[in-house]
Amino acid sequence: MLLFLKVFLTEFIAEMGDKTQLMLIALTSKYKLRDIILGTAAAILVLNGLAVLAGGLVSEFIPDWLIKVVAALAFLYFAVSTIAGEDDEEEEEGGKSKIKFAPLAVFCTFFVAELGDKTQLTAITFGANEGLGAAFVVWIGCSLGLFAADILGMLVGYLLKSKTPDGLLGTLAFVIFSLFGIYTLYQGLTLIRINVCPIPVSLMMIATMVVFIALCIGLFVKKKEKMKGNA
Template sequence: MLLFLKVFFTEFIAEMGDKTQLMLIALTSKYKLRDIILGTAAAILVLNGLAVLAGGLVSEFIPDWLIKTIAALAFLYFAASTIAGEEEEEEGSGKSKIKFAPLAVFCTFFIAELGDKTQLTAITFGANEGMSAALVVWIGCSLGLFAADILGMLVGYLLKSKTPDGLLNTLAFAIFSIFGVFTLYQGLKLIRASVCPIPVWPILIAATVVFVVICVCLFIRREKKEIN
């Protein structure tokens, strides 16, 4: 029990204020709370299972720059889809989109959390305690991470019910965009350090400009659809 509490509170504190907690707030503008809980819970169980059982194998075989780049693209994709105004309850396609929603949350959370400090915490506990305590460490890490992230879900859900849709969508777009650009910057720095000497800032600025142009086009198209 002492080991469980130590792992639980360590993971809980490590996750507080993390990007994935804010990401979950943003996701509430796109998906139902049930879908976010299912996707997040599945991702947490898989991630912590990998961390505890496989130790550092994930980060050893997958380059950090690739993880950061994929995470950046995922954040920017959700920012663009948020400003596009596509709703999951859209007529005639609600059924398929609801089924897809937990998987979308799972993939986004998985990529964002992969290699994060909370996963490194789980890896450390798994290595220190050994396979004999792997189950306790896995459950403690998973519950601690989920308890912290559930706060993000509830905050997002309350904001969704108390604030206008446009305000929450704007907040979601801003969160995803900031995370996307910053994570892309981290990925580009890692590429320069470990792959090839690329010009980080020119590429980042060019990618940001392209992203802004795409978002403007999506916004204009959404406005035209609303007028029609």
């Protein structure tokens, strides 16, 4: 019981204010709370299971730069999709398939964002220190601690969604995803330059931002024109 509490509290504190907790606040502008909970819970169980049972093998086989680049692309994709919005009629007609897809989308986004994060490193450390005999307790403690912290992010996002004016939470989500995406991409490109080959990080960042901004502006204009046509 003492081990469980120690693992739970350590993981809970480590996740507070983390990027994935903020990401879940942003995701509430796109998905239902139920879908976010399902996707997040599944990702947490899988991630912590890998961390505790496999130790540091995941980080050894998957280069850090690849993790960062994939995470950055996921963040930027959600930023763009936030601008694009959802069509209400398509959402109603495709409700069943959308419910099935949403938890998977949340799972993939959370999984990539959390992979290699300090909370996973915490689970790896506990798993290595306590051994396989305590693997189950460590896994449950880490998973519940991480989920308890992230559920706060979900609830905050849900409350903001119901209390704030239309469009405000979507704007917040776009800003969060964009900042995370750009910063994470910078980290990934820097790791490529250091560990793989010399690349012009600044030039590639500028090019990426130009394409990203142009795409966002194009989608925003298209959305406005569509809204005028429906009015």
